[in-house]
Amino acid sequence: MRAIINTEYGPPEVVKLMEVDKPLPKDNEVLVKVHATTVNRTDCGFRSAEYFISRFFSGLIRPKNKTLGNEFAGEIETVGKDVTSFKVGDKVFGYNDTKFGAHAEYVTMAEDEAITTMPGNLTYEEAAPITEGGHYALCDIRAAKIKAGQKILINGATGAIGSAAVQLAKYFGAEVTAVCDTKNVDLVKSLGADVVIDYTKEDFTKMSQTFDVVFDAVGKSSFGQCKPILIKSGIYMSTELGKNCENIFLALTTPLFGGKKVLFPIPTINKQDVVFLKELVENNKYKPVIDRRYPLEQIVEAYKFVETGNKTGNVVITLT
Numbered sequence: 001m002r003a004i005i006n007t008e009y010g011p012p013e014v015v016k017l018m019e020v021d022k023p024l025p026k027d028n029e030v031l032v033k034v035h036a037t038t039v040n041r042t043d044c045g046f047r048s049a050e051y052f053i054s055r056f057f058s059g060l061i062r063p064k065n066k067t068l069g070n071e072f073a074g075e076i077e078t079v080g081k082d083v084t085s086f087k088v089g090d091k092v093f094g095y096n097d098t099k100f101g102a103h104a105e106y107v108t109m110a111e112d113e114a115i116t117t118m119p120g121n122l123t124y125e126e127a128a129p130i131t132e133g134g135h136y137a138l139c140d141i142r143a144a145k146i147k148a149g150q151k152i153l154i155n156g157a158t159g160a161i162g163s164a165a166v167q168l169a170k171y172f173g174a175e176v177t178a179v180c181d182t183k184n185v186d187l188v189k190s191l192g193a194d195v196v197i198d199y200t201k202e203d204f205t206k207m208s209q210t211f212d213v214v215f216d217a218v219g220k221s222s223f224g225q226c227k228p229i230l231i232k233s234g235i236y237m238s239t240e241l242g243k244n245c246e247n248i249f250l251a252l253t254t255p256l257f258g259g260k261k262v263l264f265p266i267p268t269i270n271k272q273d274v275v276f277l278k279e280l281v282e283n284n285k286y287k288p289v290i291d292r293r294y295p296l297e298q299i300v301e302a303y304k305f306v307e308t309g310n311k312t313g314n315v316v317i318t319l320t
């Protein structure tokens, strides 16, 4: 099968399109013919190993998993003999950031992992980007215990995480103020934001209004900058570690003192989360935003675009 291989860490050019053996599903696994996948910031982080800490998971010297790709949508081609919940021909989507492998024509998944049947109302290309930004946003929103009527500010509302966070925060009943640039104001309103701040015209950290939660989904601010716009018991969350990894330190210390605090939840995903996101999609409460599509052969270009930090939502890779 065709697969994207990287045998070393580095810039986008380290990934190569190659012919490799098709994986064989174990007894508890399904073999999925991948029709669409994504290049996202998680792939970029693991490919570049820019943060050295990621090497403790992905291999100290060189990558353990030679094919990246954590999101996929496709069709089940083979089921292992112990699989009971899927059958050949099922259209499925899911997420795997322990084994990766979706930048290829075929990927295997255990039936109890983060995989489920596709929402009936989406194509493969629309279903592939449901989970990456969606589960990061869900983890943060759950950690902050967002309740109906609470006020949340989401910075970077046009990233994969931010655009999912706006929709999920609305689903959980929050009043959402979203920050994006001029060209995306209408898009972000269409995702459900109650108020949209254009960051090219206004600095959200200088607003007079206060919020229960500030979620910086693009990691451009700090707790110190955002403290004035948090209520007394307000919560600050960011997708980045911050200067000198301060967000980790603050997440360990600020909850001890009461008052304003930082949360930095470790993202997790399981089958229930994927099913939850699928149901939101089916009920028109969540739809991943798609920016560009690239064929598998142009994945290096896709990586380069994702690493501009300016994609709107998700970048999809198509396989024929």
Ligand SMILES: NC(=O)c1ccc[n+]([C@@H]2O[C@H](COP(=O)([O-])OP(=O)(O)OC[C@H]3O[C@@H](n4cnc5c(N)ncnc54)[C@H](OP(=O)(O)O)[C@@H]3O)[C@@H](O)[C@H]2O)c1
Residues within 6 Å of the ligand: 040, 041, 042, 043, 045, 046, 133, 155, 156, 157, 158, 159, 160, 161, 162, 179, 180, 181, 184, 199, 217, 218, 219, 220, 239, 240, 306, 309, 310, 311, 312, 313
């Ligand atoms: N290391 C990892 O494994 C990993 C995994 C996932 C995510 N992350 C981090 O999570 C963050 C978000 O990732 P993502 O995929 O959701 O989004 P992304 O690709 O980083 O996109 C960021 C979005 O934020 C907007 N943006 C850029 N600068 C901004 C600013 N100053 N204020 C407000 N918006 C701004 C961009 O829109 P405009 O260009 O229109 O402004 C773009 O739509 C990133 O910081 C990423 O590094 C890291």
